[in-house]
Amino acid sequence: GDVYKRQYQRRVHGIMLNSKGVLCMNTNINKLYSLWTKRACDDPDLVEELNKIKGDDDKIHERFYTSLTFGTAGLRGILGAGTFRMNIYTVRQATQGLADFLNDNYNNPRVAIAYDSRNKSELFAKECARVLAANNVKTFIFDELQPTPVLSFAVRELKCNSGIMVTASHNPAKYNGYKCYGADGCQMTDENANKVYEKIQSVDIFDSVKLTSFKDALVKSKIEYIGSSLLDKYIENVKNQRIHKNTAENSNLKVVYTPLNGAGNKLVRRALNETGVYDIVLVREQEFPDGNFTTCTYPNPEMRETLDLALALSKKVNPDIILATDPDSDRVGAAIKTEDDYRLLTGNEIGILLLDYICSGKVQNGTMPNNPISVKSIAVSYTHLRAHETGRNLVCRLLLEKKKKKKK
DSSP: OOHHHHHOOOOTEEEOOOOSOEEEEEEEHHHHHHHHHHHOOOOOOOOOOOOHHHTOOHHHHEEEEEEEEBBBBEEEEEEEETTTTBSSSHHHHHEEEEEEEHHHHHHSSSEEEESSTTHHHHHHHHHHHHHHHHOOOOOEEEESSOHHHHHHHHHTTTTTTEEEEOOOOTSSSTTEEEEEEEETTSSSOOOHHHHHHHHTSSSSSTTTTOOOOHHHHHHTTEEEOOOHHHHHHHHHHHTTOOOOTTTTTTOOOOEEEEEETTOOHHHHHHHHHHHHHEEEEEEEESSEEEOOTTTTTSSTTGGGGGHHHHHHHHHHOOOOSSEETTTTOEEEEEEEOOSEEEEEEHHHHHHHHHHHHHHHHHHTOOOOOSSSSOOOOOSHHHHTTHHHHHHHHHHHHHHHHHHHHHHH
């Protein structure tokens, strides 16, 4: 009977069924866990976690039964110890794979790195820089958290071959991630992401990663901090995208803004100020970086519950519009004033309003090109497009009311 049962032993995500049909840990996972307890000593938080889960097969299994996969968006996972978690070792391994890919395809490759407010983001960014510098990849890194669009701009401005943004976007606090960008400042293509993933799979997480001292690499100029002049250029480029140069200056627009404890605080306010929006009321509880996001469990600015504090503040200060950005500040939520409340616009509505404004403005200015085209994502369906009328009418009414008040 036992022989027959053993013939039907099966492996399920690293879990084995023994001869009595009882679930038990796969030997390879136990060996991997044991290896990490001996080798993963550079981050005290990981050492503590590994010791804490000793003897707990379920918790060991969920951390080691597989590895994080690298796709177009890079890596993303729960923070913690193990091959299926975001930690300095999985980040180093991925960066070694990226470095191998870059050195195979470019002469004297260059990479720009940025990070948001999430737990471990700055640490991960510096670990990336250490690995790249050790592989003779010239590395540029910001000295404080920055929005994802700034990283995209930096890749192009500094003529880099790739970029890394350490973020998990608007996911809950337990997550972090690692987005890879191409030389065009866009997320890496599937083709190149697959090539990087092939390289990563050949990297031993402990023995194949090249590493150097961050401080030594700075002294040797293998790592270089990105200065404020790049941020100045970024803001100038933002200002140059305006259709009507003085619209905001003459609007007396009042804004409640929340960066949701993320990376948008400084540059969003600066961009608003330099385009003529001066009356900005900040949600103080969400002003400064906080990777735990204690004021909202899911920092997605397109969800109404995420804006609870902003909405409460708005009842007191009566702004014309509420703006919110996610932790890496590449997603914006907006709520506009109605008769007795604030209506949250969907991302689809915001996109349609912006397109309508740009197109009508270019026609008015005589700058619309011949045979113009617009491109939309396949995620935006026709049924979503129908929703724009309500939002457009609300925004138009807001602007008309502003003009009437100014005339009075």
